[in-house]
Amino acid sequence: MKTLDLMSLEWRLLRRDRAFWLTTLAAVSILVYGFSNGHLWMRGQTVRITEQVLQDQQGFKELHHLAEKFKQENQVLPQGLEQREGDPRYALGFAANHHQYDCRRPRPLASLAVGQSDLTSYCLPVTVWGVEGREDEGNSTGLENPLRLLLGRFDAAFAIILLMPICILVISYDLLSRERELGTLPLLLSQPVTLRRLLKLRFGLRIALFIAFCLLALALCLAYSGANFTDPRTLVEAALWLVITATYLLFWFACAFWVNCRGGTSAEHVLQLAGLWLLLVVIMPGCLNLALKQIYPSLSRMDYIDKVRGTSVAVEKKKSALLGKYLGDHPDLVAGNKKVNTDDYIQSRILIADETERTLAPIKSNFRQHYAKQQAFVEDFRFISPAVTYQHIANILTGQDGPRHQRFLDAAEAHHQALRAFYFPLFNEDGPNFGAYDAIPTFNFKEQTLTLMVKATSTALLGILIPSVICFIIGMRRLQKPLFELG
Amino acid sequence: MLEAHNLTMHYQRHCALDGLNLKVEAGEVFCLLGANGAGKTTTINLFLNFITPTAGQAKVDGVDVTLDPNAARRAIAYLPEQVMLYPTFTGVENLDYFSRLAGHRYNPEQLHEFLKQTGLPEKAHNRLINTYSKGMRQKVGLAIALAKQAKALLLDEPTSGLDPQASFEFSETVSQLAASGKAILMATHDLFRVKESGTRAGIMKQGRLMATVETNNLNASDLEQLYLHHMRHDPKNVVTA
């Protein structure tokens, strides 16, 4: 009998399988709802970033014009510090009024997963004096409902990791046992078609259809939502994402196949598959999380606050020594005569900025190293559950992973350092003729190379594919035994 | 057509079939009689290679079933005691499905013809199976067996639970099939049907074939006497009448 004929027979059975179609419909709706949630979040970010960039450009232009105007009109030079900080002819004035926000732009696939992106700020105001909002001291993401952060978003990634396995369970837990319980198995087995072949086809057809429907729905969503597939990199990332997602879904089918081949009743299959789901999706990641917190307990942020505050007291003391009569935070509040030695003030301020950064550097790097250790731990153990493996790689492919945010912070920090290196020498001998507008350092964020992404995806692919193949092989071997309970 | 050579089946310590030797030629209806657990269904399962024999051979059309189960299954049609079919398919669709699995492709007229042949009322052909009675399902099962155009038929207690008329019609069909040159092996409790449609009968007890008789030499009550005799006595000596 030809495979194609057999397939058409299977298709007849499948056509009448209400559970399959209802479940597939439910799966697709869940995915589309998840996608739309993720897309809403991504669009919000994109709109905000676009606005910010526009605003920054506008501000730069205006400032530039103002400086030129002042120069042409030969405006009176500012007297005090305050006026100088407001005069864009000076580097100090330009730096003070030139706002630059460094933004972590969502990657083209970002609608597919919210990942860690809702926890961290994606637009940081970077000035020559520092990177603000980096540790969320300001108000950057404090605006999200904390309960929503706790429960997490209902995004496509969540739907795929947690809910799709259940859909697959409902579709395939009784593909063989159903025949036995229905009583059609003996008649079926008396036909000259082996059970292995039949079951292979039966699973193959369902796997192909279910995965095709799910991925097609998401691909359409992506295309509809305006992802630019003419960009080769986007295309490759999307392809990688589709492949890894298909593999993850395949893994759950492989589990169902294995359980089906083990014999037993349908009720037992449901139990076994639900147990497996619970173990791999809830318990293992949860235990890994517990283990991680035991091995690398979160550094105390209270301790951090304590140290930072201690440092700032020390710096404050130096500040008073350095600045003497000027009030640190409000030079404008200096009583009486406001004509102060501006250059002296600026130099002191540079010294203080250096001092603060130097003292806090080890504490901050401590946190960075600790995070890197935790991340390394997760990467080492991600293969204990395909759910963890998948979440890890899906976050990377959609650009919503923690390490990308760390790279973003690094880039913002580098930008800040470049600004310092650029401006500080100018501040020291400031005159009303600052004109190196094009040389002002800009934000420069390099995405991870595609090669690295391909490599990470391949490893994850292997990590999910190997257990799947093992499940299939064990199932096949089990079916080879002619002794098969018929009752 | 169907041959068993010293066919033996052990389940752990329990012996389900003990050195069965049997030959069913084309055109013959061989009925297996015996109490529950005597080894009748085991014999049929062994011919289908649903289970692997501990020792001995089962051959269908000269092919050892353990060596090429698919070739053997092509040559046999099987009718289980409870014919269970796909409830979401109609009678015709079920017939079509199983025939195609067996490698045949029939047009709708032919399919309806098979069903008519078994006596299934025509208006039931296109109804869903879950509205069928046991007898109707049995007829679809028989139609499936017919449509397979196999050389041998294995029938596992096919008339149990059927009403007298259905049972009669069934025996008629079996006789016709035998007359058309099929080898038929039937496990049954129905002594009367054995006499009506069988050509030979074997009496089994505790996994052993105790006796084989030609049914045209006996009337139904002789058969009953013989059967009861074997059931009451120790299965040490094999008697051939």
Added chain:
Amino acid sequence: MILTIAKQEFRGLCRDGRYRLTVGLLLVLILASTAFGWANYHDLIEQAEHAAEHDYQRWRNQDPTHPHNAAHYGNYAFKTPRPLAIIDGGIEPYIGASLYYGAHQPSEVAFPPAQDATALQRFGDLGVGDVARALLPLLAILLSFGAFASEREQGTLRQLLSLGVKPSSLLWGKALGIASALAVVLIPAGLFGLAVAFALSPAEYRLDEIERAGLLGLTYTLYLGIFLFLSLAISARCRTARSALTILLVFWVVTVFALPRGLLDLGARFYPSPSSDFEKAYSADMNKETEAHVDKVFKKVFAQYKVSKEEELPFDITALYMKASDEGSLPAIDRYFNKRFDIYQSQNRFLEWGALLSPAAGLTLVSMALTGNDLEQHRDFVQQVETQRRNMNNLMTDYMLQHQEKRKEGDELKGNPALWGKLPPFVYHQPSWEVALKPYYIALCILGLWFLMTLLYARRSVTQASLF
């Protein structure tokens, strides 16, 4: 009769190796996560007390400086966790336990621990509350899906009823038997919770904490009861055990895992979380209103002294400016604070009413409220800190107002440790459970309704159950 059935059911379950294995695993899991939670709680409390003490000392030991400068230095307020946080951490990882308060405007969140964690945290912490919310219902389902369906498949149901056993007694008996099997996990966990509440809470909150623990136990029991009776009902309704199990498992996954997220995201569609526009509007309004108020105050003072410029005043106006700008900013601060939390509240209301679809959603809210880690108690904490912030700023500006004579250059006004010491250290006052639970009465009522409905449904299903 009922007792006999219950005993038989319980004994049957105990003989099941799978039951013993599951219960064993659950107990180990609960034990492990409590041990971890306990250690974490101790760390937190120690750190909080240490940091609070240090920070307050630093505040008091500030060098003499301008009072407004001191206000800028500010203070950190730490929220001491409740012992019950061991059971359910709620939103704590996402808001942190500390708030900075200084001059001009309040801050909201500082250093939420979630930011320092990896993506793994999104799978959940597997705390005692999570185990009870997610895994115990599964145990209830596993123990009861076959109660009627399996008996029907085995044919023993007919036999039982032919003996004259009333279907309702069968239901109560089985429910009792399964409940006692569940109690093997629940009672140790519950007793443990009470012990924790008793042992760890400071004397002044002990009674409240114990009451909270008791209520928590009751709520979780109610929640499990819902699953128990629903499972029994479905078991009686379904022809086969496998369909009963499949239906119940899907119900479990959907209501425990999918709906809470889905509902809250739905809520965020109707009531979008504040965006950057919100922030902009906030600072714009605040600046505008502050300016207007300062103008008004200045005009009044100018009129009073019949001058036209601040230089002509006989005193330094800085203090007055501070006071006016503080006063001017408060309405906007309050307005936007309330607006923001009202948005969250509206979003959470989807979860609250969503309890009609998913009991787990309601339980999440009630459990967080009782363990002191919900949004409303966070709001209360932020407000307490804001009161403290205002007290601090008033103290500073009042001092400035008392010394507003004109000064020469190099002779600025300076506060001294005596002034710093006037600000008492911040102490967080925990609300009692009545106050904490009040916003969630709807959720609690819906949970009760669920329990009642499933109970009635089970009764109905059993009396109407088909025997075949």
